[in-house]
Amino acid sequence: MSAAIVAVEMGTSKIIVLVGEVRDDGRIAIIGVGESSPSGIRKGEVVSIGKTGACLRNALAAAEASSHISLKSVYLSIAGGHINSTINEGSTIIVDPEMGVNIADIDEVIKVAKTVSLDQNQKVIHSLSRYFTIDGQHQVINPEGMEGNKLSLEMMILYGHNGCIKNTMNVIYDKDIDVADVVFGGLCSAQAVLSKEQKDAGVVVIDIGGGTTDYAAYNDSIIAAAGSLALGGDHVTNDIAFAFNIPIARAEEIKKEYGSTIISSYDPENKISLPPQVGFTGKSFSHHALSTVINARVDEILKIVKKRLDETGVMDHIGAGVVLTGGCAKLNGIDILANDIFGVPCTFGKLNNVGGLPSAIDGPEYVTCYGLIEYAAKAESTISHPGLWGKIIRRILGQ
Amino acid sequence: MNQHKVCIMGIGGGGGKIIDRISALSADGPVLVVVNTDIRALEDASPSRKIKIGQIRTGGSGTGGNVELGRLSAEDDIDKIKPYLKNAELLILVVALGGGTGTGATQVILEQAKRDGCHILCFVTTPFTFEGETRIDCAKKALPDLCKVSDAVISIPNDLLFESIGRNKMSQAFIKADETVGTAIRSIWKLITHPGYINLDFADLLYTVRGAGGACSLAYGAGKGHNKAQNAINELLESCLTKQSTLLAVAKVAMISIVGGEDLTIKEVGDIMGKLNSIFSKDTHVSMGTIIDDAWRNKIMITIIFSDSWNSKIVVEEKSNVQKEEPSLIPLPQKTTGAKIPKKRKEAQSGLRLDANIKKRFDGVNPTILYGEDMDIPAFKRHGIKIPE
Numbered sequence: 001m002s003a004a005i006v007a008v009e010m011g012t013s014k015i016i017v018l019v020g021e022v023r024d025d026g027r028i029a030i031i032g033v034g035e036s037s038p039s040g041i042r043k044g045e046v047v048s049i050g051k052t053g054a055c056l057r058n059a060l061a062a063a064e065a066s067s068h069i070s071l072k073s074v075y076l077s078i079a080g081g082h083i084n085s086t087i088n089e090g091s092t093i094i095v096d097p098e099m100g101v102n103i104a105d106i107d108e109v110i111k112v113a114k115t116v117s118l119d120q121n122q123k124v125i126h127s128l129s130r131y132f133t134i135d136g137q138h139q140v141i142n143p144e145g146m147e148g149n150k151l152s153l154e155m156m157i158l159y160g161h162n163g164c165i166k167n168t169m170n171v172i173y174d175k176d177i178d179v180a181d182v183v184f185g186g187l188c189s190a191q192a193v194l195s196k197e198q199k200d201a202g203v204v205v206i207d208i209g210g211g212t213t214d215y216a217a218y219n220d221s222i223i224a225a226a227g228s229l230a231l232g233g234d235h236v237t238n239d240i241a242f243a244f245n246i247p248i249a250r251a252e253e254i255k256k257e258y259g260s261t262i263i264s265s266y267d268p269e270n271k272i273s274l275p276p277q278v279g280f281t282g283k284s285f286s287h288h289a290l291s292t293v294i295n296a297r298v299d300e301i302l303k304i305v306k307k308r309l310d311e312t313g314v315m316d317h318i319g320a321g322v323v324l325t326g327g328c329a330k331l332n333g334i335d336i337l338a339n340d341i342f343g344v345p346c347t348f349g350k351l352n353n354v355g356g357l358p359s360a361i362d363g364p365e366y367v368t369c370y371g372l373i374e375y376a377a378k379a380e381s382t383i384s385h386p387g388l389w390g391k392i393i394r395r396i397l398g399q
Numbered sequence: 400m401n402q403h404k405v406c407i408m409g410i411g412g413g414g415g416k417i418i419d420r421i422s423a424l425s426a427d428g429p430v431l432v433v434v435n436t437d438i439r440a441l442e443d444a445s446p447s448r449k450i451k452i453g454q455i456r457t458g459g460s461g462t463g464g465n466v467e468l469g470r471l472s473a474e475d476d477i478d479k480i481k482p483y484l485k486n487a488e489l490l491i492l493v494v495a496l497g498g499g500t501g502t503g504a505t506q507v508i509l510e511q512a513k514r515d516g517c518h519i520l521c522f523v524t525t526p527f528t529f530e531g532e533t534r535i536d537c538a539k540k541a542l543p544d545l546c547k548v549s550d551a552v553i554s555i556p557n558d559l560l561f562e563s564i565g566r567n568k569m570s571q572a573f574i575k576a577d578e579t580v581g582t583a584i585r586s587i588w589k590l591i592t593h594p595g596y597i598n599l600d601f602a603d604l605l606y607t608v609r610g611a612g613g614a615c616s617l618a619y620g621a622g623k624g625h626n627k628a629q630n631a632i633n634e635l636l637e638s639c640l641t642k643q644s645t646l647l648a649v650a651k652v653a654m655i656s657i658v659g660g661e662d663l664t665i666k667e668v669g670d671i672m673g674k675l676n677s678i679f680s681k682d683t684h685v686s687m688g689t690i691i692d693d694a695w696r697n698k699i700m701i702t703i704i705f706s707d708s709w710n711s712k713i714v715v716e717e718k719s720n721v722q723k724e725e726p727s728l729i730p731l732p733q734k735t736t737g738a739k740i741p742k743k744r745k746e747a748q749s750g751l752r753l754d755a756n757i758k759k760r761f762d763g764v765n766p767t768i769l770y771g772e773d774m775d776i777p778a779f780k781r782h783g784i785k786i787p788e
Contacts, residue, residue, distance in 0.1 A: 042764040081767055230767040231774055238760040239777040243786050248760055289786050296779040
């Protein structure tokens with residue numbers, strides 16, 4: 001049994017800390033959980049360092065108490081509208097064409113393809129290999145030993161705003177805890193819920209959280225698109241609060257209790273009543289009105305994701321459909337709405353590789369954290385395999 | 400309102416023909432634009448601004464009644480239309496519903512106009528019964544969508560419009576019908592851009608039409624000669640558009656505009672209003688205005704916009720909203736002799752209200768701007784979706 005892995009997701013609605021262990025059979029067991037809110041985070045970015053710090057402290061303390069482990073180093077997932085991706089290609093001349101491509105050539109081309117010119121304040125989060133090309137022969141997955149003169153590599157570079165990433169990490173450093181690695185939330189979700197078969201056939205995972213909507217698309221098991229939108233459940237809540245002139249906290253309750261993305265038929269009798277409370281005079285409105293507000297927002301979010309994916313051309317190769325996860329996946333009827341918009345089957349993400357979950361943490365909002373543990377487990381296992389195999393895995397993982 | 404800030408846009412074949420008539424009526428005046436997928440129809444149209452859309456999709460030969468094609472054509476070429484919308488405070492759209500271009504492209508153009516902050520007034524004619532179920536269904540489906548996006552929709556059923564002139568030769572009947580609608584639109588344009596002695600303005604028009612739930616009917620009557628006032632009122636009352644004045648008797652709201660030359664007398668206006676008031680029921684909400692246009696010397700034209708349903712509550716709510724949007728820090732402009740019009744919606748929205756209420760949850764965070772829209776503003780509000788109580 002290997003050492004425990006700690007995953008931290010600083011989400012807009014709450015901060016989640018999961019402590020996991022990789023069992024001998026390769027499955028992951030969760031041995032500690034901590035969560036806390038309000039997080040002082042909006043749209044995935046820290047807006048109140050004090051609040052976020054206090055919230056993180058609570059979540060870490062709870063995780064330490066339940067796992068009986070003192071937390072020293074954590075993996076951090078990040079998201080936010082500042083995160084974007086670009087495709088970069090690098091080429092190198094093969095040193096000894098007759099002997100074929102060797103490891104040194106591959107290392108060299110990776111180095112070149114990773115070098116991308118970004119704005120000063122932007123930072124690369126991942127460089128993910130897509131395809132090699134040897135002398136015009138495209139879509140080579142592993143070029144080792146192949147003959148040719150010129151080796152090229154296409155990489156997907158995921159990058160984000162340096163300041164935003166640092167702000168998030170600093171909150172953790174403040175607690176005298178080390179950040180082992182930073183991973184994009186969309187990749188974590190993909191890791192947690194997508195099977196190899198799905199990735200082969202082509203699949204999109206959309207994680208609609210409180211502050212951000214993260215997506216990642218795969219085709220032939222290779223990353224095809226990824227990004228993050230600063231849109232999420234918070235927007236749904238805000239729309240409800242504005243539409244019916246009720247406080248944000250009440251709007252959030254209403255959304256969780258009655259929220260549906262399918263516009264229900266109009267029935268004036270079928271009303272939601274909010275009883276009066278201190279500072280609030282009470283209110284009632286129809287289910288029809290509520291679902292109209294929610295539908296308008298969720299429909300728009302999904303359509304923007306589709307637009308982003310359409311721009312990359314990946315939608316033509318989505319054999320395994322769309323997988324939904326994140327807190328907003330709990331909204332009633334969202335799979336039907338997504339099905340209409342994407343025109344492919346839409347399902348809810350199920351965790352692949354985790355055993356023995358308490359039901360309290362078996363919801364779509366925990367998916368990113370589980371994915372992060374799996375991701376970290378894979379990354380750590382490759383360090384103990386320094387040879388070629390480890391190298392290839394590290395490349396696939398984008399390290 | 401500055402007359403150059405009004406753009407009258409005809410979409411599709413039917414809309415284009417009406418624009419032709421308007422341009423024939425006046426050399427000066429509003430910006431006239433025709434948008435069509437059919438190149439031949441555009442060649443016929445006389446106004447100077449012609450916008451050809453969907454060249455790639457249709458090859459310039461119209462949509463053949465395919466609404467989706469009309470919509471896609473407008474989406475492809477919306478950039479050609481945008482400059483006119485940007486410069487307009489009021490967009491008057493003229494469409495014959497039922498066809499592919501008219502029905503499909505209109506929705507796209509309306510949505511763009513809304514984003515550009517135009518006030519929108521739609522004149523639509525609905526197809527003849529004999530044109531068949533498909534076209535009628537198509538028009539019926541499109542109409543509620545237009546009402547959602549527009550400030551006001553005035554619909555004129557072709558069946559009624561042609562009942563009075565149906566015995567004319569076909570070619571003349573169509574010219575006459577186009578002229579009728581053209582004149583009505585021109586009189587409305589005139590009403591809200593030119594001050595008359597008795598003033599009506601765009602706010603009055605909105606008051607009338609919004610209270611009616613966004614959709615109204617239109618009727619007209621014209622007369623000339625010595626007894627021109629009497630002739631005009633007779634034509635109006637006998638007109639099929641008022642169903643021989645029975646529709647007026649049950650009208651809840653009516654806005655009347657009287658167009659005449661320099662020779663229009665107070666007595667004539669008094670006679671017309673006296674006659675109309677005797678037909679309306681006591682609780683009908685009536686407003687009226689006059690326009691002096693020397694092209695109408697020795698002639699009178701009465702245009703009436705009316706509806707049999709009207710709810711003052713809706714209007715009051717709208718008005719109170721408007722007040723909230725504009726903080727009273729800036730003194731309200733005094734009503735001048737010219738017509739008043741609410742400020743462009745875009746300007747009003749960038750004011751206090753948005754930051755204070757709509758985006759509360761996102762205070763102090765960078766706004767999410769995607770594809771030119773501020774996504775933090777509620778989606779239903781940006782898309783003009785009405786939330787029922």
